[in-house]
Structure formats: structure tokens, C-alpha cells
Amino acid sequence: MNYTIRSATENDFPAILGLIKELATFEKAPEKVTNTVEQMLMEKNLFGCYVAEWESGEIIGMALFFTAYFTWVGKSLYLDDIYVKEAYRKHKVGTALLSKVFEIARAENCKRVRWQVLKWNQSAIEFYEKKGAFIDGEWLNCDYDEDGIRNYM
Numbered sequence: 001m002n003y004t005i006r007s008a009t010e011n012d013f014p015a016i017l018g019l020i021k022e023l024a025t026f027e028k029a030p031e032k033v034t035n036t037v038e039q040m041l042m043e044k045n046l047f048g049c050y051v052a053e054w055e056s057g058e059i060i061g062m063a064l065f066f067t068a069y070f071t072w073v074g075k076s077l078y079l080d081d082i083y084v085k086e087a088y089r090k091h092k093v094g095t096a097l098l099s100k101v102f103e104i105a106r107a108e109n110c111k112r113v114r115w116q117v118l119k120w121n122q123s124a125i126e127f128y129e130k131k132g133a134f135i136d137g138e139w140l141n142c143d144y145d146e147d148g149i150r151n152y153m
Contacts, residue, residue, distance in 0.1 A: 002091065003052050008049035008062065017036070020081065048104065049065070050097060061084035063097040070112060073112045077101065077104065080115070082115070095131070101113065
């Protein structure tokens with residue numbers, strides 16, 4: 001293994017934001033990323049993050065999550081993004097990051113771990129199903145962006 005999984009620090013925020021932007025490009029929505037390192041610093045108490053660091057010191061992957069509360073089950077962990085740079089995807093980095101998320105969920109006594117995957121991202125779907133995830137194709141996302149929140153009637 002040529003990488004380690006560790007808790008992210010504030011010094012990692014620029015690299016994490018870079019991964020977020022890379023993921024957004026992969027998901028065909030780079031213009032949707034409005035987050036900044038400054039915003040991450042201000043909001044650092046609202047999320048947790050683990051990074052995968054290659055032996056060279058390069059941050060090659062991340063799992064960013066937060067605690068959520070779902071009415072049907074209670075305390076849960078929401079995995080907002082898990083991403084590994086393409087060149088490192090055959091090294092089980094994603095598996096190690098996902099395992100770390102589940103370690104946290106167990107330690108925090110969470111009743112559910114939830115995340116989303118795009119319908120067209122077949123390799124991710126196969127990865128999650130291989131790990132035992134149930135992919136629910138029935139629920140749809142409902143989102144408001146900043147303008148939508150500001151203009152909500």
C-alpha cells in the first residue's frame with residue numbers, strides 16, 4: 001500500500017477543493033462548485049473529511065461527510081462526496097475511504113449511512129453494490145440553490 005488514510009486538516013482544504021472541482025468536472029457540472037477554501041474554513045465544524053495521501057504527499061482522494069438526522073431512523077452519517085483521482089483508482093483507495101466512513105458511523109452509533117450516485121455512473125454503482133449498498137432508484141433529489149433559497153416565497 002502506497003497511501004495512508006488520515007483525518008483532513010485545514011492545510012488540506014485547497015487539495016480537497018481541487019478534488020471537489022475534479023469530481024464536478026467528471027460529473028459534467030464544474031460550474032456548480034461555488035465553495036471556496038475560505039468558506040470551508042468558516043464552516044469546518046459542519047463536516048468531517050478523510051483524505052488519502054500518496055507516499056509522495058499528494059492528496060489523491062477524499063471522503064467528506066456530515067451527521068444528519070433522518071426521521072425514520074434517527075442519527076445518520078451522510079457521505080456527501082467520495083472521490084479518488086483516476087490514476088489511483090486501482091489501488092483500493094475508495095474501499096479504504098469508504099471503510100473509514102463506516103468506522104466513524106459505527107463509532108458514532110449511526111443508524112444509517114447514505115449518499116447519492118448519478119444514474120449514469122455505472123462504475124461507481126458497481127463499486128457500491130459490490131460493497132453491499134442498496135441503490136434506491138425511487139427517490140428524487142429536491143434542491144434549492146442560494147438564489148432559490150433567497151427567492152423562496
